[in-house]
Amino acid sequence: MKKFLAIxxxxxLTFSLGIGGCKKKEQQPVPQAPQMMPGGQMAPGAQMPPGAQMPPGxxxxxxxxxxxxxxxxxxxxxxxxxxxxKLVVEDKTTKKKQEYTVNLNxxxxxxxxxxxVAVGDFLPEFRMDAQTITSASNEPNNxxxxxxxxxxxxxxxxxxxxxxxxxxxxxxxxxxxxxxxEGVKKG
Numbered sequence: 552m553k554k555f556l557a558i559x560x561x562x563x564l565t566f567s568l569g570i571g572g573c574k575k576k577e578q579q580p581v582p583q584a585p586q587m588m589p590g591g592q593m594a595p596g597a598q599m600p601p602g603a604q605m606p607p608g609x610x611x612x613x614x615x616x617x618x619x620x621x622x623x624x625x626x627x628x629x630x631x632x633x634x635x636x637k638l639v640v641e642d643k644t645t646k647k648k649q650e651y652t653v654n655l656n657x658x659x660x661x662x663x664x665x666x667x668v669a670v671g672d673f674l675p676e677f678r679m680d681a682q683t684i685t686s687a688s689n690e691p692n693n694x695x696x697x698x699x700x701x702x703x704x705x706x707x708x709x710x711x712x713x714x715x716x717x718x719x720x721x722x723x724x725x726x727x728x729x730x731x732x733e734g735v736k737k738g
Contacts, residue, residue, distance in 0.1 A: 621679065621682060621683060621684050622682060622683050622684070623672055623683070623684045623685070623697070624683050624684070624685040625672055625674065625685070625686065626685060626686055626689075628686075628688065628689045629674065629675060629686045629689050631737065632689055632736060632737060633655060633673045633675065633734045633735065633736055633737065634654060634655065634735050634736065634737040634738075635652050635653055635654045635655060635734070635735040636652070636653055636655065636670060636673055636696045636731060636732075636733070636734050636735060637650055637651070637652050637653075637731075637732040637733050637734075637735060638650070638651050638653055638659065638668065638670075638696075638712075638729060638730065638731060638732065639651075639728075639729070639730045639731075639732050640661055640727060640728070640729055641727065641728035641729075641730075642726065642727060643725070643726055643727065643728060644726060649662075650732060652735060653668070653670045654670070655670055655671070655672070655673055656670065656671060657669075657670055658670070661727065664726075664727065665702055665703050666700060666701070666702055666724075666727060667700070667701045668698055668699070668700050668701075668729065669698060669699040669700075669701070670696060670697075670698055671696070671697035671698065671699070672696070672697045673694070673695070673696045673697075673734050674686035674694070674695050674696075675688065675689055675690060675691045675692070675693075675694050675734055676688045676689075676690055676691070676692040676693050676694075677693045677694070677695035677711070677713065678693075684711075691714075691733065691734060693713070693715060693716075694713070694714040694715065694731060694733060694734050695711045695712065695713045695714070695731070696711065696712050696731050696734070697710070697711050698710070698711075698712055698722075698729075700722060700724075700729065707724070708722050708723075708724075710722075712729065712730060712731040713731065714730075714731040714732060714733055717730045717731070
């Protein structure tokens with residue numbers, strides 16, 4: 552009798568919880584990206600939502616990132632192989648875009664503005680771990696360029712622009728947009 556009662560209670564419990572019955576599927580909340588700081592670090596206390604992934608080379612959930620600047624290591628296979636990058640500047644008021652080729656380690660003065668873009672290292676296959684930013688190869692699988700943007704003499708942005716992931720840590724300005732199109736190989 553106890554066995555029959557236990558089976559009956561289990562079946563009743565199963566159906567009352569909706570496991571065995573027809574129940575409308577509940578919608579799952581859309582995961583939100585964690586808050587990020589310039590340089591690709593997650594903000595203190597930020598966590599990746601369950602099942603979410605960062606773009607390739609951006610570390611992973613639960614990554615213990617030390618405070619301060621990460622070191623940038625340009626591999627020998629990349630050094631000297633890239634001459635410039637193509638940047639796209641958008642005037643948000645006129646909706647016009649202009650492409651500029653800018654040599655690495657040089658500056659672009661955006662015409663008709665007081666903005667200046669200092670272009671630094673280019674990594675064709677951006678990868679980041681807890682201590683280092685580098686390139687996994689010389690193939691443009693995840694191109695990124697390090698830039699600093701100045702308005703007048705004031706630095707207003709410092710970080711990486713990604714051609715395949717332009718919304719990751721984008722340059723934000725009320726009038727201008729800035730994006731990496733691609734790297735330009737030497738020769």
